[in-house]
Amino acid sequence: MLEAIRLTKRYEGAPTPALDDLNLSVAAGDVFCLLGPNGAGKTTTVNLFLNFIQPTEGEALVGGINSLRDPIASRAKLAYIPETVMLYGALSGLENLQYFTKVSGNDASSSDLLSFLALAGLPLEAATRPVRDYSKGMRQKVGVAIALARRAQALLLDEPTSGLDPLAANEFAGLIEKLRCDGMAVLMVTHDLFLAKQCATKIGIMSAGKLARVFGANEVDHLSLERAYLNLFTGQEVT
Amino acid sequence: MSQLVLNSNLIKSNSARRSNILSAIITKELREMYRDRRLVALSLFIVILSLAAILFGFTENSRLARERVAAAKADQLLWTGQGAKNPHAAAHFGQYAFKPVSPLSFIDPGVNPYVGTSVWLEAHKQNETQFRSARDKGLAGRLGGLSAAYILQTIAPLLILLVSFMSFTGERENGTLRQLLSLGVKPAELLIGKALSFNILILVLIFPLVAFSAIAIASFNNTINFSLSDQLVRLIIMALGYCLYLTGFAFLGLGFSAISKNSRAALISLLAFWLINSFLAPRLITDIARSYAPTPTALEFRSAIAQDKAKTFGHDETHPAFVLFRNEILKKYNVARIEDLPVNFRGLQLHRDDEAGYQIFDKHFSALQESFNRQDWLRTAPGFLFPILAITPFSMAFAGTDSLAQYDFTLTAEAHRRNIQNEVSDNIINFAHNDSYVSGPELWKRIASFSYRSPSIYFALDHSLEAIFMLLSWVAVTIIFALLSVRNLRPI
Numbered sequence: 001m002l003e004a005i006r007l008t009k010r011y012e013g014a015p016t017p018a019l020d021d022l023n024l025s026v027a028a029g030d031v032f033c034l035l036g037p038n039g040a041g042k043t044t045t046v047n048l049f050l051n052f053i054q055p056t057e058g059e060a061l062v063g064g065i066n067s068l069r070d071p072i073a074s075r076a077k078l079a080y081i082p083e084t085v086m087l088y089g090a091l092s093g094l095e096n097l098q099y100f101t102k103v104s105g106n107d108a109s110s111s112d113l114l115s116f117l118a119l120a121g122l123p124l125e126a127a128t129r130p131v132r133d134y135s136k137g138m139r140q141k142v143g144v145a146i147a148l149a150r151r152a153q154a155l156l157l158d159e160p161t162s163g164l165d166p167l168a169a170n171e172f173a174g175l176i177e178k179l180r181c182d183g184m185a186v187l188m189v190t191h192d193l194f195l196a197k198q199c200a201t202k203i204g205i206m207s208a209g210k211l212a213r214v215f216g217a218n219e220v221d222h223l224s225l226e227r228a229y230l231n232l233f234t235g236q237e238v239t
Numbered sequence: 240m241s242q243l244v245l246n247s248n249l250i251k252s253n254s255a256r257r258s259n260i261l262s263a264i265i266t267k268e269l270r271e272m273y274r275d276r277r278l279v280a281l282s283l284f285i286v287i288l289s290l291a292a293i294l295f296g297f298t299e300n301s302r303l304a305r306e307r308v309a310a311a312k313a314d315q316l317l318w319t320g321q322g323a324k325n326p327h328a329a330a331h332f333g334q335y336a337f338k339p340v341s342p343l344s345f346i347d348p349g350v351n352p353y354v355g356t357s358v359w360l361e362a363h364k365q366n367e368t369q370f371r372s373a374r375d376k377g378l379a380g381r382l383g384g385l386s387a388a389y390i391l392q393t394i395a396p397l398l399i400l401l402v403s404f405m406s407f408t409g410e411r412e413n414g415t416l417r418q419l420l421s422l423g424v425k426p427a428e429l430l431i432g433k434a435l436s437f438n439i440l441i442l443v444l445i446f447p448l449v450a451f452s453a454i455a456i457a458s459f460n461n462t463i464n465f466s467l468s469d470q471l472v473r474l475i476i477m478a479l480g481y482c483l484y485l486t487g488f489a490f491l492g493l494g495f496s497a498i499s500k501n502s503r504a505a506l507i508s509l510l511a512f513w514l515i516n517s518f519l520a521p522r523l524i525t526d527i528a529r530s531y532a533p534t535p536t537a538l539e540f541r542s543a544i545a546q547d548k549a550k551t552f553g554h555d556e557t558h559p560a561f562v563l564f565r566n567e568i569l570k571k572y573n574v575a576r577i578e579d580l581p582v583n584f585r586g587l588q589l590h591r592d593d594e595a596g597y598q599i600f601d602k603h604f605s606a607l608q609e610s611f612n613r614q615d616w617l618r619t620a621p622g623f624l625f626p627i628l629a630i631t632p633f634s635m636a637f638a639g640t641d642s643l644a645q646y647d648f649t650l651t652a653e654a655h656r657r658n659i660q661n662e663v664s665d666n667i668i669n670f671a672h673n674d675s676y677v678s679g680p681e682l683w684k685r686i687a688s689f690s691y692r693s694p695s696i697y698f699a700l701d702h703s704l705e706a707i708f709m710l711l712s713w714v715a716v717t718i719i720f721a722l723l724s725v726r727n728l729r730p731i
Contacts, residue, residue: 050420050421052729072425075422075423076423078423079422080418080421082418085418086417090274091271095267095270098263099263100419102259102260102262102263103419104422104424105259150422
């Protein structure tokens with residue numbers, strides 16, 4: 001569903017590429033977690049799939065559609081949840097969901113939209129309140145509801161649990177698991193090793209624009225993952 | 240979960256999808272506008288200010304209309320009651336022609352305060368209009384009163400720009416643009432949806448003014464000089480023109496918002512444009528138009544007429560032209576002396592002098608109006624870039640308060656003056672047997688009192704084609720600019 005083929009991004013004047021020859025594939029029902037320090041190229045990868053930036057070389061494919069050549073069609077298959085889901089403060093969660101669902105070319109009744117919000121874990125009484133009063137966790141839940149309502153086939157997550165309390169982060173991980181079971185392909189960028197181990201079917205560690213290592217989630221325990229991550233991060237052998 | 244996912248439907252038809260997206264954008268934008276208390280307050284302020292301007296304008300117009308009707312009646316009484324006298328003396332006694340107050344002038348007073356309200360119709364002279372209301376006002380009044388037209392031309396665009404400048408920069412700064420574009424929303428759809436919502440705001444601003452004005456026109460009740468249906472159609476066309484004018488500002492705001500790096504930059508650019516359009520361009524372009532199509536000063540104009548008039552004989556029986564005329568008449572009637580003529584020579588003399596005067600006045604007044612027309616054309620031409628230069632003549636034309644409407648009135652008044660001259664001269668020619676001939680009230684009453692029927696809407700349409708073209712061009716230019724601006728809309 002999501003495929004990067006020799007995907008490279010060089011910014012003008014930068015000494016090294018932000019992303020260097022990335023090859024990865026996320027099938028339906030897979031959750032691929034990209035770990036790595038700041039500047040490793042994780043968010044660049046997400047932006048390239050969304051065609052918010054253009055690749056210097058290579059291709060980012062969504063359901064076989066090149067995101068550079070046909071960004072509208074490729075985005076139609078995607079849902080995107082950034083670090084903080086940005087919504088319209090004057091509108092309620094339900095109105096925001098209604099808006100984002102409709103502009104993505106879908107339609108749903110108010111009761112179905114409320115069900116999506118409930119499924120994403122948003123309390124019913126909050127759904128009609130202006131989102132300017134929402135916590136970050138509540139906003140993320142609206143983001144998940146948007147992904148559900150617009151029947152996205154692939155989900156891009158960029159640090160989705162950053163700043164969430166452990167309970168909210170755990171709730172979020174549960175939602176990702178449900179989406180995976182529903183057949184969604186998920187590419188998640190995170191610093192959170194626990195979340196990666198909890199949700200992922202595959203885990204990749206990025207360093208300096210390269211995908212340095214890839215593990216199957218069942219192939220590695222938490223301690224080994226942390227060690228591999230720190231080794232790449234520090235450049236020294238951590239025991 | 241799967242069950243729920245199936246409950247949202249992907250809209251397959253392209254047109255249905257597009258209309259669904261546009262309705263979603265419009266609904267969301269209107270919701271946000273409605274919930275923005277500052278915007279609601281500002282919009283209400285503009286509507287109330289415009290309604291107040293219309294109300295004050297209407298009250299003032301009604302007063303002026305009553306005064307002019309009373310003055311015209313009094314003047315007619317003076318004319319018919321002047322007693323027995325020589326008809327030419329009556330022509331010198333003269334009449335006033337009062338310009339009826341255009342019903343729509345309460346929206347746009349146009350040039351009315353500066354060009355005078357009446358013409359003194361007397362023998363031998365085509366006078367200019369006099370009694371300019373601007374002269375009686377203080378400095379603030381002379382600089383332009385607060386009319387509904389001024390509010391719509393100057394203040395309403397500011398509101399539209401203040402609403403639209405953050406349309407894309409705000410979405411970018413808040414991160415919602417990233418969210419929207421990630422959903423596959425086309426920037427052009429966003430643009431059109433936002434523009435349509437601003438158009439609804441424009442209609443909300445203009446509709447109360449149109450409704451209020453329609454009631455005012457209907458209650459103005461002057462069917463002698465104006466047609467009610469004509470005035471209502473003029474009002475609707477004016478409203479459409481203002482909608483076009485403000486729509487251009489909406490697209491301009493959207494375009495600048497799409498290309499600007501941040502909201503501050505967009506606001507500064509748009510405010511600079513607003514200042515140039517509202518205050519700088521009208522003065523600068525007017526000066527340029529004056530230098531390309533200069534008009535004489537009042538003194539030069541009168542001197543030029545006086546110079547030409549000096550070539551005619553008037554009452555001067557020693558003038559060479561008089562001698563030529565006298566010989567021509569004696570030859571025509573085959574007599575040797577004036578006393579032997581079968582008609583009154585003095586009447587013929589007056590008639591010939593009037594005819595000569597008409598040609599001189601027509602030459603100078605039409606040349607002056609030609610210069611005004613050229614100036615108007617030049618002033619309207621940059622209207623596609625600075626739309627106030629197009630909406631001003633458009634609005635005045637349909638309000639019946641532009642210089643061409645004034646010219647039409649002066650032509651009608653002059654035709655009436657000539658009618659008086661011809662009637663009295665003919666009376667002298669046919670009935671006077673000596674210089675002590677007098678005529679009475681019968682003749683004064685036979686000469687119809689001055690009446691003026693305002694030209695129909697076709698007159699305004701015919702003279703507004705350039706302004707209409709420039710207004711349409713302004714909207715086209717801003718739409719193209721906005722479409723080009725959003726083409727490469729980036730969320731980062």
